[in-house]
Amino acid sequence: MASVESDPILVVSDLRQEFVVTRGLRRTRFAAVDGVSFSISSGESLAIVGESGSGKSTLARAILRLVEPTSGSVSYRGRDLLALNAAQMRAARRDLQMIFQDPYASLHPRRTVADIISEPWRVHPGILPRTEWDARVLELLHQVGLPPSYAAQFPGPLSGGERQRVAIARALALSPEVLVLDEPVSALDVSIQAQVIRVLMSLQQELGLAYVFISHDLSLVRLIADRVAVMSKGRFVEVGDVEDVYTAPQHPYTQALLGADPALMDSLDGDDPGDIAPELRERGTP
Amino acid sequence: MSTGKDAPMPNAIARHRPASARWRRLRLLRRSPFTATMAIVLAIIALTALVVPPFIADAAEQQNLALRFVEPFSLDHGIAYLLGADALGRPMLLQLVMGARTSLMIAVSAVVLAGLIGYAIGMFSAYVGGWVDAALMRIADIIHTVPSLLLALAILYVLQPSVTNLILVLVFTRTPMYMRVARARTLEVREGVFVEAARAIGSRRSRIILHDIRPLVTPTILTVAMLEIATVILTAAGLSFLGIGLQRPDVDWGMMVADGRGYLSSAWWVTVFPGVAVVITALAANVLSNWLRAIEDPTQSHLFAKPLPAEAPAPTSSANLGSLS
Amino acid sequence: MNPTASLDQQPLLDIANLTVTFPSEHGPVRAVRGVNLRLRGGESLAILGESGSGKSVTGKAALGLIGSRVRLTGSIRFEGDEIVGADENRLRALRGRGIAMVFQDSLDSLNPVYTVGSQLEEILRVRMGRSRSDARREAIALLEQVGITSPETRLHHYPHQFSGGMRQRVCIAMAIALRPRVLIADEPTTALDVTVQAGILRLLKRLQRETGMALIFVTHDLNVARLVADRVAVMYAGRVVETGPIDEVYRRPAHPYSRALMHSHPSAATSWSELHPIPGNGPSKSVVVAGCSFHPRCPVATERCASEDPPMLAVEPGRSSACHYAEEVLRGER
Numbered sequence: 027m028a029s030v031e032s033d034p035i036l037v038v039s040d041l042r043q044e045f046v047v048t049r050g051l052r053r054t055r056f057a058a059v060d061g062v063s064f065s066i067s068s069g070e071s072l073a074i075v076g077e078s079g080s081g082k083s084t085l086a087r088a089i090l091r092l093v094e095p096t097s098g099s100v101s102y103r104g105r106d107l108l109a110l111n112a113a114q115m116r117a118a119r120r121d122l123q124m125i126f127q128d129p130y131a132s133l134h135p136r137r138t139v140a141d142i143i144s145e146p147w148r149v150h151p152g153i154l155p156r157t158e159w160d161a162r163v164l165e166l167l168h169q170v171g172l173p174p175s176y177a178a179q180f181p182g183p184l185s186g187g188e189r190q191r192v193a194i195a196r197a198l199a200l201s202p203e204v205l206v207l208d209e210p211v212s213a214l215d216v217s218i219q220a221q222v223i224r225v226l227m228s229l230q231q232e233l234g235l236a237y238v239f240i241s242h243d244l245s246l247v248r249l250i251a252d253r254v255a256v257m258s259k260g261r262f263v264e265v266g267d268v269e270d271v272y273t274a275p276q277h278p279y280t281q282a283l284l285g286a287d288p289a290l291m292d293s294l295d296g297d298d299p300g301d302i303a304p305e306l307r308e309r310g311t312p
Numbered sequence: 313m314s315t316g317k318d319a320p321m322p323n324a325i326a327r328h329r330p331a332s333a334r335w336r337r338l339r340l341l342r343r344s345p346f347t348a349t350m351a352i353v354l355a356i357i358a359l360t361a362l363v364v365p366p367f368i369a370d371a372a373e374q375q376n377l378a379l380r381f382v383e384p385f386s387l388d389h390g391i392a393y394l395l396g397a398d399a400l401g402r403p404m405l406l407q408l409v410m411g412a413r414t415s416l417m418i419a420v421s422a423v424v425l426a427g428l429i430g431y432a433i434g435m436f437s438a439y440v441g442g443w444v445d446a447a448l449m450r451i452a453d454i455i456h457t458v459p460s461l462l463l464a465l466a467i468l469y470v471l472q473p474s475v476t477n478l479i480l481v482l483v484f485t486r487t488p489m490y491m492r493v494a495r496a497r498t499l500e501v502r503e504g505v506f507v508e509a510a511r512a513i514g515s516r517r518s519r520i521i522l523h524d525i526r527p528l529v530t531p532t533i534l535t536v537a538m539l540e541i542a543t544v545i546l547t548a549a550g551l552s553f554l555g556i557g558l559q560r561p562d563v564d565w566g567m568m569v570a571d572g573r574g575y576l577s578s579a580w581w582v583t584v585f586p587g588v589a590v591v592i593t594a595l596a597a598n599v600l601s602n603w604l605r606a607i608e609d610p611t612q613s614h615l616f617a618k619p620l621p622a623e624a625p626a627p628t629s630s631a632n633l634g635s636l637s
Numbered sequence: 638m639n640p641t642a643s644l645d646q647q648p649l650l651d652i653a654n655l656t657v658t659f660p661s662e663h664g665p666v667r668a669v670r671g672v673n674l675r676l677r678g679g680e681s682l683a684i685l686g687e688s689g690s691g692k693s694v695t696g697k698a699a700l701g702l703i704g705s706r707v708r709l710t711g712s713i714r715f716e717g718d719e720i721v722g723a724d725e726n727r728l729r730a731l732r733g734r735g736i737a738m739v740f741q742d743s744l745d746s747l748n749p750v751y752t753v754g755s756q757l758e759e760i761l762r763v764r765m766g767r768s769r770s771d772a773r774r775e776a777i778a779l780l781e782q783v784g785i786t787s788p789e790t791r792l793h794h795y796p797h798q799f800s801g802g803m804r805q806r807v808c809i810a811m812a813i814a815l816r817p818r819v820l821i822a823d824e825p826t827t828a829l830d831v832t833v834q835a836g837i838l839r840l841l842k843r844l845q846r847e848t849g850m851a852l853i854f855v856t857h858d859l860n861v862a863r864l865v866a867d868r869v870a871v872m873y874a875g876r877v878v879e880t881g882p883i884d885e886v887y888r889r890p891a892h893p894y895s896r897a898l899m900h901s902h903p904s905a906a907t908s909w910s911e912l913h914p915i916p917g918n919g920p921s922k923s924v925v926v927a928g929c930s931f932h933p934r935c936p937v938a939t940e941r942c943a944s945e946d947p948p949m950l951a952v953e954p955g956r957s958s959a960c961h962y963a964e965e966v967l968r969g970e971r
Contacts, residue, residue: 077830092511119514131505136527146513185918193509200513215687215857220901220914227909242831245860245903249912286835288860289904294835294842340662617660620708 034065035236036089036122036204041098043081043088043260058084059095060260068203069230071237073251073268075244075283081260082240083127086208089238090124091115102204120150123197127209129189133181139192140177143167146199153200166195170225187218191225198229206238211246223250245289248272256280340607340616347603354596357589361412368392372406373561381579396581398571404585407568411586414564415593418475419544422482427537429483430490435529437491438498439521449495452488460485460547468556478557482544493536497529531608539601542594549590565590647717649851650676650699650736650819655711655721657694657703666922668694670875671711673949676819681845681852683866683883685859687898689920691875696821696855700736701728715819733764737817741824743804747796753780753807754792760814779810782847784840802833806840813844820844821853826861838865859902863887871895874920874930877949881956891958891967893935929960937962937971 043059058081066072076082088095091107100107107118126132133142140163147154154162164174170191181189190210197205210226211219227250230237241247247254248268255265256279264277275281284290341348371392377400382389384396384404392403437448455463464481471477501507502525510520545565551557552566560567565586572582606612657669669691676682686692697703699713701720713720715735720728740746748756754776761772773792780788783806796804805825812820822841826834842865845852854865862869862883869883871892879892890896899905900913917934920926926933932942941961949959952967965971 077832090512092508116514116516119512124509124512126505126509128505132509134506134510134524145510145515149510149513149515149519187918196509196513215919216859217687217898217901217915218919219903220912221916223909223912224914243903244831249903249906249909282832286832288831288834288838288858288864291835291860291864294839294864613662614660614706616662617706618662618664620658620660620665 034067035103036238037065037099037101038089039063039099039101041085041088041100042096043084043093044096057260059088061098062257062260062262064255064262064265066204066236066238068236069234070253071230071239071251073239073241073247073254074257074262075241075247075254076257077242077283079259080257082257083208085257086124086206086238086240089206090119090122092124117150120146120153120200121202122204122206123200123202125190125193125197125205125207125210128213129186129193130213132193133189135181137180138177139163139167139172139179139181139184142181142192143177143196143199146196150200162199163195166198169198169229170195171221185218186214187221190214190222194222194225194229198233202235204236204238206240208240209242210239212241212243219246226250244272244284244287256283337607341603343616343618344603347599350596350599353592354600357412357593357596358416360409361416364409365413368406368409372402372410374402376401381575381582384581384585395585396579398568398582399575399579404581407563408565408585408589411563411565411568412589412593414475414558414562415545415548415566415590418479418482418548418564419541421479422486422544422548423537423540425479426483426486426540427490427533430487431494431529431533433487434491434494435498435521435526438495438502439517445495448491452491455485456488456492461550464547464551465554465556468551473556473559475558475562478548478551481551482548485547486540486544489540490533490536494529494533497532498525501525501528535601535604535608538597538604542597542601545590545594545597648675648714649678649680649716650674650853651712651714652695652699653712653714655695655698655709655713657691657698658708658710660706661922663923667925668875668922669698672872672875672877674870674877674880676851676853678818679845679849679851680868681842681854681866683862683869684853684855684872685857685862685869685898686855686872687857687919689874689922690872692855692857692872693823695872696738696823696853699819699821699853700732700738702738733760733812733815733817735817736819736821737812737815738821738823739805739808739812739825741827743801743808744796746808747804747811749796752793752795753799754794757792757807757811757814760811764815775814779814780807782813782844783807783810784836785810800833801829802837805829805837809837809840809844813848813850816848817850819851819853821855823855824857825854827856827858834861841865859887859898860904871898874926876930876959878931878960879956879958880949881953885956889967889969891952891956891963892960893937893962893966893971894931896966897934897936937966 041059041062042057044055044057047054047056060081062085064072074082074085084093087093089100095108098108102118102122105118107115110118137145140160143163143166144159147159163177167174167176172188172191172195176184176188176192181192184192207226211222214222223246226237229235239247239251251268253266254268254271255262256271256277257263258279264271264275264280271280272284275284341351376397379389379393379397379401380399382393382397382401384394387394392406395404395408397403398407433448437445463485467481467484468477498521507520507524510524515524548557548564549566549569552564553570555570558564558567568586569583569590572579572586575582606615652672652674655669655672656667659666659668672691672695674682674695684692684695694703698709699720701723703709709721711721715731720731747753754773757776757779758769758772761767761775762769767775776792777788780791785791785803785806796807799807826837829837838861841852841854844850852865854862856862866883868881869886870877871879871886871894873894879886879890879895881891886895887899890899897913897915901915903912906912915934920930928943928945929935929938929947932938935942939961945961947959947961949957950963951957952963958967960966962971
């Protein structure tokens with residue numbers, strides 16, 4: 027992996043994201059993110075793995091205040107993002123960007139690739155002089171491995187992998203230091219996933235970006251992450267270096283996850299006890 | 313790392329839709345002969361109403377009692393009387409053209425005004441949310457539930473019938489629909505991931521609404537507006553028929569239908585021709601509007617598919633030679 | 638591998654030169670172009686392909702589930718009877734009894750306004766003529782067989798009251814209710830969490846053992862295919878490009894696409910720099926490529942590949958590949 031600075035660039039502390047749920051006449055508070063803490067340094071990749079309902083997508087959005095956390099702190103270079111007002115937060119967004127899961131929905135269908143990539147400069151005037159926009163768009167396209175002719179295209183004809191790379195180019199337009207990636211390759215074919223992963227990893231090496239990488243794909247995580255956090259029911263049940271967690275998982279849920287991963291299973295021998303470890307996952311539904 | 317030296321450095325990156333997308337509507341129109349015909353009919357009516365009236369205005373108003381109730385479908389009195397004459401001897405064909413101008417002008421004005429106002433308010437309502445949104449929507453509901461004809465009757469009773477007042481009444485009664493559609497579509501588009509992406513970049517809410525959401529709401533409004541033209545033509549005709557829409561010398565199709573009402577058994581053409589004109593125009597607008605909606609709807613894509621060629625296309629591979637496992 | 642399967646047996650399902658053409662706005666789209674597959678009794682075959690490969694369409698065609706506007710040519714024989722062009726009555730008789738199917742979206746597959754029990758019982762009463770009480774008993778037994786606890790209570794639950802994995806088990810129960818000889822599973826676990834997936838896969842294997850039915854498992858996941866199937870048919874751009882025993886194909890692929898697929902998968906690498914993506918984009922529905930459909934992206938393509946579409950030929954006993962250089966690829970010389 028890339029060389030890692032020692033001081034953490036992002037420190038998340040006891041982050042909570044609660045929703046109020048009305049069932050009939052009762053109103054209960056439901057914690058999608060139930061007290062999560064972690065830190066990450068420049069150049070480092072922290073993977074967050076979990077199944078559906080674990081809260082990992084909500085966590086990704088809470089870190090960037092795309093949903094408002096209920097409590098806790100998200101400290102970027104010493105400043106708590108949750109304490110910023112709207113204008114300050116908008117400015118802070120330059121440093122922390124997000125890549126979304128669905129490449130078919132995350133790009134505006136009626137804007138050209140060039141417009142999509144240069145949108146951040148429109149939103150934050152003063153970062154890049156207008157005269158330099160086109161050149162920088164072409165540079166970014168080159169960095170993600172797309173030909174310059176794509177600049178004038180609309181997203182429609184582009185494939186999933188190409189769109190995701192456009193999304194990466196857009197995210198890089200503001201020269202962020204942290205990228206939160208919410209299952210960035212899950213919607214892509216495996217042979218295309220590799221294209222996007224290579225782009226992401228070489229960019230990280232080159233630019234020293236910190237990645238918070240949300241995924242459910244354990245074999246992928248093993249390749250790209252330095253550390254991994256296993257999330258279930260809104261909490262981290264285990265955190266550690268990737269190799270340590272994969273070879274010697276401590277928490278039963280981690281063990282269950284690793285035991286059920288097809289890439290790590292030799293065969294299907296063994297009993298089928300219904301769902302494996304349902305009590306570790308389920309939340310009220312039978 | 314990248315100097316971009318392998319890329320030509322354009323001063324501006326061209327913006328273009330791929331050619332296939334630009335002409336898609338035209339291509340698909342060619343494949344639907346009925347819709348294409350309706351579109352042409354509408355175009356002819358609109359063009360006639362636009363271009364011809366200045367030339368025939370005087371001739372259309374020419375009262376000639378000697379030519380009262382001349383029968384249609386004969387050229388004895390000249391082409392102007394091809395469709396007969398009305399109670400005052402005015403040529404039907406020319407009156408129809410004048411009526412077309414009035415009817416279409418009223419319809420288009422009403423639709424454009426109602427559309428713009430409703431669009432703006434609807435998007436604003438969705439943007440602001442909260443009690444303002446709720447209040448605006450309740451107002452829209454109230455206007456919408458009152459039967460528009462009654463409302464129009466009441467308003468036009470107070471204000472005198474005229475083209476302007478008719479348009480005003482139509483705008484007032486039709487705006488709520490655009491408000492609702494714009495608001496609903498805005499809320500729907502707002503859920504898209506690209507909107508979340510815009511927030512992640514730091515876009516303000518206002519920019520997101522105007523810059524990102526608006527281009528996706530406009531087509532929906534346009535399609536609705538097209539359908540509205542049909543509705544408004546009918547409504548205006550109805551109001552004029554009742555005698556509260558316009559007064560002579562303004563004439564529209566509805567009024568012409570009313571004028572001929574008393575002579576249905578003896579001179580049917582005075583009523584029937586303007587009635588037919590209303591129906592054809594409204595129908596054409598209706599058909600076109602449905603088509604516009606259908607071509608954007610993926611679940612109806614099978615309607616626009618090119619039929620498969622008659623004989624099966626030759627397979628490009630030599631199919632299955634050799635042993636198989 | 639089912640010990641009773643023998644090489645002399647007439648194939649249970651024999652698909653020959655299947656071509657499926659869809660009408661579209663842009664002209665005819667050939668989702669499946671000349672596919673040949675054979676399935677023997679009790680066998681477990683994986684149809685492996687990425688998006689645009691035509692794998693799902695192939696699976697649905699076997700049950701006659703392709704829509705009326707679509708053109709099907711070629712032959713699909715089940716136990717010797719032709720399915721292509723068969724009338725609706727024959728197809729109906731076949732569905733569920735001879736061939737049954739499980740889909741990816743279990744919520745979509747079930748009727749939301751009827752209890753799971755009534756949907757199961759309806760199948761048993763209408764298709765097998767069971768009485769109400771017999772149907773009820775059999776439904777409970779089926780739910781138990783697919784691993785649903787407290788089946789007597791769960792019978793009265795509605796589909797939305799089940800979790801995804803449990804619901805998929807219900808769909809499987811409905812599929813095997815009539816004891817089909819072939820079960821086609823179209824990405825049944827793709828939408829499920831990995832811990833739930835393992836249970837479903839084990840269930841399918843167990844059912845196969847218990848009932849002797851054959852299984853066609855359509856998937857894009859290499860590892861899942863390996864766990865479930867004995868043999869694999871790799872599909873690309875509407876054609877089968879390679880078939881053979883699954884472990885063999887994975888270990889020593891005989892087609893550049895299969896090989897590239899193995900090499901691009903994370904489980905084959907120890908670091909990200911070892912990931913070898915397949916360059917370019919997947920096959921497009923509207924553009925028809927001359928010659929071999931993989932050649933634009935193939936690392937070892939030659940001029941011959943651009944003009945001649947390779948036929949499917951045997952490279953070893955039990956293994957076939959559609960590549961001009963299949964044997965060299967197999968031996969690692971290319």
